[in-house]
Amino acid sequence: MISLWFHVPLLLLDSSLTYISSGIVYTHYPSDLLAAAWIVSLVKFLILGLVSLKLYHPAWVSSSPLYVLTVCLTPPLHQTLRPYVTSHSPELYSGLSGSLISHITLLAACLIWDLAMPNKIPQPPSGEDSNGKEKNHENFIRLLKYSKPDWIPLSVAFIFMALALISEMFIPYYMGRVIDILSSSYKETVFLMAIFYMTIFSITSSVFVGCRGGLFTLCISRLTQRLRRLLFRSVIKQEIAFFETTKTGDITSRLSNDTSRVSWSIAGNVNITLRTLVKCIGVYSFMISISWQLTLLTFLSSPLTWIIQKLYNRYHRDLVQKVQDSVAKSSDIAKEILESVRTVHSFDAVEIESKRYDASLDEIHQLQSRRDFVRALYLLIVNLAAQVVMLIYGQTLIENGFLSSGKMMSFILYQMESGSYIRTLVYMLSEITHSTAAAHKVFHYLDREPQVSTSGSYLPDKLKGGFEFKNVTFSYPSRKDTPAIQDISFKLPPGSITALVGPSGGGKTTCVSLLERFYKPDSGEILLDGIPIHQYQHKYLHTKVALVAQEPVLFSGSVIDNISYGLDSAPEEQLKEAARKANAEAFIQGMEKGYDTDVGENGSQLGAGQKQRLAMARALARKPKLLILDEASSSLDAETEHEIQKSLSGLDGLSLLIIAHKLRTIQKADQILVLEGGRLAECGKHEELIERKGVYYRLLHGHILQNGE
Numbered sequence: 118m119i120s121l122w123f124h125v126p127l128l129l130l131d132s133s134l135t136y137i138s139s140g141i142v143y144t145h146y147p148s149d150l151l152a153a154a155w156i157v158s159l160v161k162f163l164i165l166g167l168v169s170l171k172l173y174h175p176a177w178v179s180s181s182p183l184y185v186l187t188v189c190l191t192p193p194l195h196q197t198l199r200p201y202v203t204s205h206s207p208e209l210y211s212g213l214s215g216s217l218i219s220h221i222t223l224l225a226a227c228l229i230w231d232l233a234m235p236n237k238i239p240q241p242p243s244g245e246d247s248n249g250k251e252k253n254h255e256n257f258i259r260l261l262k263y264s265k266p267d268w269i270p271l272s273v274a275f276i277f278m279a280l281a282l283i284s285e286m287f288i289p290y291y292m293g294r295v296i297d298i299l300s301s302s303y304k305e306t307v308f309l310m311a312i313f314y315m316t317i318f319s320i321t322s323s324v325f326v327g328c329r330g331g332l333f334t335l336c337i338s339r340l341t342q343r344l345r346r347l348l349f350r351s352v353i354k355q356e357i358a359f360f361e362t363t364k365t366g367d368i369t370s371r372l373s374n375d376t377s378r379v380s381w382s383i384a385g386n387v388n389i390t391l392r393t394l395v396k397c398i399g400v401y402s403f404m405i406s407i408s409w410q411l412t413l414l415t416f417l418s419s420p421l422t423w424i425i426q427k428l429y430n431r432y433h434r435d436l437v438q439k440v441q442d443s444v445a446k447s448s449d450i451a452k453e454i455l456e457s458v459r460t461v462h463s464f465d466a467v468e469i470e471s472k473r474y475d476a477s478l479d480e481i482h483q484l485q486s487r488r489d490f491v492r493a494l495y496l497l498i499v500n501l502a503a504q505v506v507m508l509i510y511g512q513t514l515i516e517n518g519f520l521s522s523g524k525m526m527s528f529i530l531y532q533m534e535s536g537s538y539i540r541t542l543v544y545m546l547s548e549i550t551h552s553t554a555a556a557h558k559v560f561h562y563l564d565r566e567p568q569v570s571t572s573g574s575y576l577p578d579k580l581k582g583g584f585e586f587k588n589v590t591f592s593y594p595s596r597k598d599t600p601a602i603q604d605i606s607f608k609l610p611p612g613s614i615t616a617l618v619g620p621s622g623g624g625k626t627t628c629v630s631l632l633e634r635f636y637k638p639d640s641g642e643i644l645l646d647g648i649p650i651h652q653y654q655h656k657y658l659h660t661k662v663a664l665v666a667q668e669p670v671l672f673s674g675s676v677i678d679n680i681s682y683g684l685d686s687a688p689e690e691q692l693k694e695a696a697r698k699a700n701a702e703a704f705i706q707g708m709e710k711g712y713d714t715d716v717g718e719n720g721s722q723l724g725a726g727q728k729q730r731l732a733m734a735r736a737l738a739r740k741p742k743l744l745i746l747d748e749a750s751s752s753l754d755a756e757t758e759h760e761i762q763k764s765l766s767g768l769d770g771l772s773l774l775i776i777a778h779k780l781r782t783i784q785k786a787d788q789i790l791v792l793e794g795g796r797l798a799e800c801g802k803h804e805e806l807i808e809r810k811g812v813y814y815r816l817l818h819g820h821i822l823q824n825g826e
């Protein structure tokens with residue numbers, strides 16, 4: 118369990134280092150054993166930390182630098198706390214005994230931990246983790262590339278950032294000078310100069326900060342917009358199955374939350390990280406120039422801050438993820454309820470649904486409160502830890518005349534800033550990689566290729582319009598093991614009328630979806646004039662096959678906008694002609710603004726029959742070769758239905774594929790295809806099928822009994 122190759126070299130190196138460095142430091146600095154102990158531990162940490170990285174550490178030591186840090190911190194911490202606990206003053210450790218004590222204590226602690234909680238032993242990083250880090254790195258580079266078009270405003274922003282930092286850094290320095298002037302011999306000109314410089318640096322830093330902030334915000338919003346545009350284009354072209362297996366909430370959350378998160382990670386977080394890094398360097402230079410001893414003490418507290426920050430980051434990140442998930446869940450619930458508001462009302466479930474939404478809001482609130490509480494606690498601990506040690510030691514330096522109170526004041530101001538910079542740096546370094554995890558989700562959609570290819574390029578000069586299903590079998594992606602249709606073959610000759618009938622679940626809609634290329638057949642082929650439909654140019658095919666669904670979707674906008682939907686340019690006369698054929702002209706002209714009347718969101722200002730006729734006009738406006746009417750006349754009265762059929766049958770070369778439950782309307786069809794259980798059960802004319810007394814006969818018989826027709 119205990120790896121000799123890890124512990125023995127560390128122990129030997131530790132004791133030799135303690136021996137040598139103690140000798141040097143204590144001889145040069147005999148008056149303060151405590152400070153010397155901390156300096157020795159810092160030196161040891163730097164050397165041992167580097168060496169330990171090269172040693173293979175046992176599985177139960179989660180990280181070798183952490184192990185070394187604990188070993189190095191134990192002696193000076195012991196020395197610091199000793200006077201308070203035992204009233205003995207700090208004393209010199211001999212090299213080997215000091216190291217042995219800390220190593221043995223730590224080993225014992227590890228063993229007890231190991232025996233008490235074997236499952237909590239951290240595992241060495243797996244290949245998957247390092248892969249993940251690599252991926253994050255790649256994502257980060259890719260994001261940088263997306264920011265390339267903004268390189269000019271970004272560069273200017275960085276220049277403003279540097280100028281703002283330089284100005285900011287002089288402010289605490291001049292504050293200290295003011296205090297020194299006030300507490301020693303007061304000279305008005307010197308005092309006024311110090312105040313003047315302070316004012317100038319304050320003003321310039323504010324101006325530069327404003328310019329920098331404005332430019333960064335501009336770049337962030339431009340990047341967000343760029344990502345959203347690309348993502349939307351990529352998502353919208355995916356095949357229908359993608360939308361069936363992916364929640365809409367998931368997609369909208371990628372579009373709204375993740376894209377802006379990603380932009381922040383690149384422009385925002387990189388800005389903050391660089392700014393903090395430069396500030397850190399500047400602040401520490403000023404601090405060293407004031408007192409190197411105090412600066413060293415601050416450095417020593419930095420690892421502690423670092424560990425606390427690391428732990429906090431991990432916990433905080435999980436919480437933030439949970440908050441995001443619960444927000445997405447809550448908006449999914451709201452969306453679902455609002456979309457089915459009619460059902461909610463008709464079942465009088467308003468109260469139940471309101472409570473369901475309330476519960477989701479409560480969950481968000483609880484998680485957010487927990488996140489804020491943890492943050493407050495963490496800030497308290499971190500600030501206390503850093504300040505106390507430094508203040509005690511600073512007081513000793515002032516008493517011994519090594520430091521003026523003004524300089525101490527400047528130092529405190531710098532030190533307060535430095536602590537927050539270190540925390541920000543650690544936070545940001547992990548936040549950048551973490552935000553690129555959001556980028557990973559965005560890129561996943563961005564890089565996704567539609568499973569149903571839209572790359573066909575065949576554009577015939579002339580099209581007869583004969584469709585054919587050849588041994589087509591298909592199962593939906595969500596039900597791979599149950600085929601929706603099996604080995605179906607039939608032909609739709611140009612200019613013919615075909616009816617698809619059959620019991621519910623027989624596979625009628627599936628055939629239509631395959632014709633529309635919403636899905637790709639698992640086997641078999643669908644041909645148009647003898648050529649597989651996937652070889653035709655996507656847009657061309659969709660002008661030749663038009664669908665009118667039972668509940669057509671209209672878009673907010675005018676009547677004419679809806680009829681011309683998806684057509685790049687179509688003469689107005691062609692659109693009106695389509696409206697006439699769909700028997701829609703009379704009701705359109707009866708409306709206040711005629712063709713310019715707004716139909717409302719999803720055509721809410723139209724009745725069901727009007728919507729169907731408008732959808733039919735939209736389909737006819739593209740001059741299709743095959744018009745699919747999926748229960749498309751269910752909301753029409755018999756007279757309108759008859760009118761439409763009459764005008765459609767007059768269209769040269771147009772084939773009709775009618776899915777109808779009203780079997781009366783299809784009796785004149787050239788062929789009737791009966792689908793049952795995903796198979797083609799019967800095929801023929803109405804009279805032939807009646808004679809056969811099969812599925813169609815049973816369906817018709819049942820239908821007559823039901824409707825009394």
Ligand SMILES: Nc1ncnc2c1ncn2[C@@H]1O[C@H](COP(=O)(O)OP(=O)(O)OP(=O)(O)O)[C@@H](O)[C@H]1O
Binds near residue numbers: 593625627
């Ligand atoms: N999106 C889908 N995902 C998974 N299975 C589906 C999907 N759509 C339909 N199915 C299944 O495929 C089979 C054929 O369904 P289809 O909708 O094509 O039948 P239909 O004859 O049009 O029925 P109806 O007359 O009720 O509309 C059914 O078993 C159905 O449950």
